[in-house]
Amino acid sequence: xxxxxxxxxxxxxxxxxxxxxxxxxxxxxxxxxxxxxxxxxxxxxxxxxxxxxxxxxxxxxxxx
Amino acid sequence: xxxxxxxxxxxxxxxxxxxxxxxxxxxxxxxxxxxxxxxxxxxxxxxxxxxxxxxxxxxxxxxxxxxxxxxxxxxxxxxxxxxxxxxxxxxxxxxxxxxxxxxxxxxxxxxxxxxxxxxxxxxxxxxxxxxxxxxxxxxxxxxxxxxxxxxxxxxxxxxxxxxxxxxxxxxxxxxxxxxxxxxxxxxxxxxxxxxxxxxxxxxxxxxxxxxxxxxxxxxxxxxxxxxxxxxxxxxxxxxxxxxxxxxxxxxxxxxxxxxxxxxxxxxxxxxxxxxxxxxxxxxxxxxxxxxxxxxxxxxxxxxxxxxxxxxxxxxxxxxxxxxxxxxxxxxxxxxxxxxxxxxxxxxxxxxxxxxxxxxxxxxxxxxxxxxxxxxxxxxxxxxxxxxxxxxxxxxxxxxx
Numbered sequence: 001x002x003x004x005x006x007x008x009x010x011x012x013x014x015x016x017x018x019x020x021x022x023x024x025x026x027x028x029x030x031x032x033x034x035x036x037x038x039x040x041x042x043x044x045x046x047x048x049x050x051x052x053x054x055x056x057x058x059x060x061x062x063x064x
Numbered sequence: 065x066x067x068x069x070x071x072x073x074x075x076x077x078x079x080x081x082x083x084x085x086x087x088x089x090x091x092x093x094x095x096x097x098x099x100x101x102x103x104x105x106x107x108x109x110x111x112x113x114x115x116x117x118x119x120x121x122x123x124x125x126x127x128x129x130x131x132x133x134x135x136x137x138x139x140x141x142x143x144x145x146x147x148x149x150x151x152x153x154x155x156x157x158x159x160x161x162x163x164x165x166x167x168x169x170x171x172x173x174x175x176x177x178x179x180x181x182x183x184x185x186x187x188x189x190x191x192x193x194x195x196x197x198x199x200x201x202x203x204x205x206x207x208x209x210x211x212x213x214x215x216x217x218x219x220x221x222x223x224x225x226x227x228x229x230x231x232x233x234x235x236x237x238x239x240x241x242x243x244x245x246x247x248x249x250x251x252x253x254x255x256x257x258x259x260x261x262x263x264x265x266x267x268x269x270x271x272x273x274x275x276x277x278x279x280x281x282x283x284x285x286x287x288x289x290x291x292x293x294x295x296x297x298x299x300x301x302x303x304x305x306x307x308x309x310x311x312x313x314x315x316x317x318x319x320x321x322x323x324x325x326x327x328x329x330x331x332x333x334x335x336x337x338x339x340x341x342x343x344x345x346x347x348x349x350x351x352x353x354x355x356x357x358x359x360x361x362x363x364x365x366x367x368x369x370x371x372x373x374x375x376x377x378x379x380x381x382x383x384x385x386x387x388x389x390x391x392x393x394x395x396x397x398x399x400x401x402x403x404x405x406x407x408x409x410x411x412x413x414x415x416x417x418x419x420x421x422x423x424x425x426x427x428x429x430x431x432x433x434x435x436x437x438x439x440x441x442x443x444x445x446x447x448x449x450x451x452x453x454x455x456x457x458x459x460x461x462x463x464x
Contacts (some may be wrong), residue, residue, distance in 0.1 A: 030168050054402050
């Protein structure tokens with residue numbers, strides 16, 4: 001699984017960081033998503049799915 | 065169907081703990097419903113969760129309140145008309161994205177976390193005051209409103225001693241009962257106040273959000289006085305009635321569900337997920353998620369024509385049984401993070417993480433420090449804001 005983030009679509013709501021700070025961070029400047037680990041494993045896989053589901057601008061997707 | 069037969073929006077709440085039956089009926093009957101709105105026009109209403117998220121994240125639906133087709137749920141329409149700069153909530157596409165990103169750095173999860181010690185201090189101070197008074201107090205007055213008000217004032221750099229002025233005008237602006245002139249006048253007074261404040265900061269930008277924006281935007285060569293006044297207005301207003309009402313409603317819900325409250329008290333780690341359920345359950349704002357179609361768009365088999373107004377009702381969407389099983393059940397452990405109480409799409413609430421932090425700190429601290437807290441009146445006797453654009457409570461008498 002690979003996490004794909006589209007910073008052009010990202011609206012900086014921070015829902016992904018709130019879901020899993022091990023996978024996501026936000027740019028200090030404009031709040032857009034920074035993927036810290038784009039190949040989650042184990043328990044982080046479910047967290048990645050949750051982050052995709054709650055992302056308000058569908059800026060996150062998963063390549064299975 | 066004739067005009068007379070169309071349902072009319074907005075619909076007042078009748079039960080404090082459930083959406084109006086009309087909303088539920090609309091969601092059950094068909095995906096989209098055509099309704100009459102106060103300005104005599106018609107609008108489409110979206111009530112299902114999937115459709116709500118789709119519409120709110122589809123950039124063919126504009127948030128521009130100056131578009132002639134934009135559906136207002138109050139008479140008189142756009143309260144910002146006459147303003148020299150459009151509020152962020154009314155912008156679209158690249159203009160909106162640039163304005164939002166300019167200030168987003170102030171609202172990241174990390175920045176909000178850095179505010180937590182100060183929020184805790186504020187909450188503790190207010191609870192100290194409550195305890196020193198004792199007897200019966202109004203929680204709205206003593207805690208619900210001062211917490212978000214103090215926090216947003218300090219963040220923006222607005223003097224809290226002026227709170228009677230801006231809280232009163234915010235209430236007038238958010239009320240559906242007030243006549244158009246009163247709402248518009250309240251906006252004018254707030255803008256005038258904030259314009260003077262921004263002028264003072266232009267001469268001496270302090271280390272607060274407004275001061276930092278002045279310095280940053282001047283360096284970029286994009287600074288505009290009126291645009292910053294608009295931003296200050298949006299943040300000040302949005303930071304008040306919303307969180308304040310969620311504190312009051314959440315407190316009532318927790319007190320009415322002692323078994324679930326006990327779980328939070330036993331494990332503060334459960335508070336944050338519980339807040340998501342409280343947000344879903346009450347969905348206090350249902351009017352800001354209106355849009356106008358800029359081209360023909362098909363949603364669940366119905367074509368919305370360019371120029372048609374669309375009102376996305378988050379409340380029935382958050383009670384959509386296809387997404388939230390037994391939605392009428394307040395289940396603090398259900399995992400409700402995909403609710404649309406903060407909206408969805410590019411306009412999703414900018415201050416949502418600040419709101420979460422405030423709610424989490426308030427509920428954890430309030431029930432830890434005053435474990436015997438109880439309502440001083442039966443729920444049925446409480447004054448709920450049935451007609452208001454932002455749902456909540458006028459007063460919440462409590463004792464312990």
